[in-house]
Amino acid sequence: MAEPFKNLGWDDFRLIKAVADAKGLPAAAMTLGVNHSTVFRRLKQIEEQLGTVLFERHRTGYALTPAGEEMVALANRLDEEITAVGRKLAGREPAPSGELRVTTPDSLLIHLLMPMLATFRDRYPEVRLDIVLSNQPLNLSKRDADVAIRATDNPPENLVGRRVARIAWALYGRAADFPEPRAVTPEQLETCNWVSLGDSLGSLKTVKFVQENVAADKVAYKINSVLGLAEAVEAGIGIAHIPCFIGDARPSLVRLGPPDDDYAADLWLLTHPDLRHSPRVRAFLDFLAGEITRHRRFIEGQIELEAEALPVPDAPSGATA
Structure with missing residues (x-):
């Protein structure tokens, strides 16, 4: 039976042990920090690989077969040995160092993350940051990136991570055009030109709203990135739905309505399971989670920006910061 064991890793033994301890998949998935479907799929693959x-499966839960009992006993022995080695190495782990590749959308980098990354570098000068600007999912298994920072309600099942905030969106206009924003009526909005994300992002609800509710001749400007939305509104091209952490940081913009939860998206810090215990990955995730939590109410549109709360990068030349 040595050959079937050849491609089994510690995570596979951990999964078997978690299912045995929990006597079911949902609780085991919660323990492992992955989705229920991931545990189901991986357990099936392990059984096929072992040929047993x-x-x-019972209505009351999952019960071990004799082969399963042997695997759990082996998992327990491995767990004890790994824990013992970990205790010996405790206190001797090297400081975080080396290159850390992080992928994030341009809008998050420019409008939110840059000051945090600068502070991280001050704290961990031996970690070199390699930032990959992308809105597309990268293959963290192939080390296209070590950490992904994404706004999504459906993070990839093969990654692990933390949901650190929920990004709020609201409708914004130029302050000069709306001196009394709280008094704006739907009839006034119907006369406005609009700025929208491009049709290539048509799956987003803000884009669908414009497509379904705004006359085509009133959509004056489209852009395929969140990065340029606020600048277009500041320039007077039209009104637009914008993430609150971008719109509220600009005195030249005003909200024309409260944040709409239907447009909100979770903000995730993600990594591959094999990388989460890397010193530099763990240090980065812990640091960034703490920084984002400090500003969570602002990101979620609950408070206005305080002058000292969050350093905001200078606006591009010609724009009002």
């Missing part, structure tokens, strides 16, 4: 069934 490890669990009997």
Whole structure:
């Protein structure tokens, strides 16, 4: 039976042990920090690889077969040995160092993350940051990136991470055009020109709203990135739905309505399971989670920007900061 074991890793033994301890998949998934479907799929792959069934499926839960009991006993021994080695190495782990590749959308980098990354570098000068600007999912298994920072309600199942905030969106206009923004009526908005994300981002609800509710001749400007939305509104091209952490940081913009939860998206810090215990990855995730939590109410549109709360990068030349 040595050959079937050849491609099994510690995470596979951990999964088997978690299912055995929890006697079911949902609780095991919660323990492992992954989705229920991921545990189901991986357990099936392990059983196929071993050529034997490890669990009997009952209405009351998952019960170990004799082969499963042997695997759990082996998992327990491995766990004890790994823990013992970990205790010996405690206190001797090297300081975080080396290159850390981080992928994030341009809008998050420019409008939110840059000051945080600068502070991280001050704290961990031995870590070199390699930032990959992308809105597309990268293959963290192939080290296209070590950490992904994404606004999504559906993070990839093969990654692990933390949901650190929920990004709020609201409708914004130029302050000079709306001296009394709280008194704006729907009839006034119907006469306005609009700025919108491009049709290539048509799956986003803000884009669908414009497509379904704004006359085509009133959509004056489209852009395929969140990065340029606020600048277009500041320039007077039209009104637009913008993330609150971008719109509220600009005195030249005003909200024309409260944040709409239907447009909000979770902000995730993600990494590959094999990388989460890397000193530089763990240090980065812990640091960034703490920084974002400090500004969470602002990101979620609950407070206005305080002068000292969050350093905001200078606006591009010609724009009002």
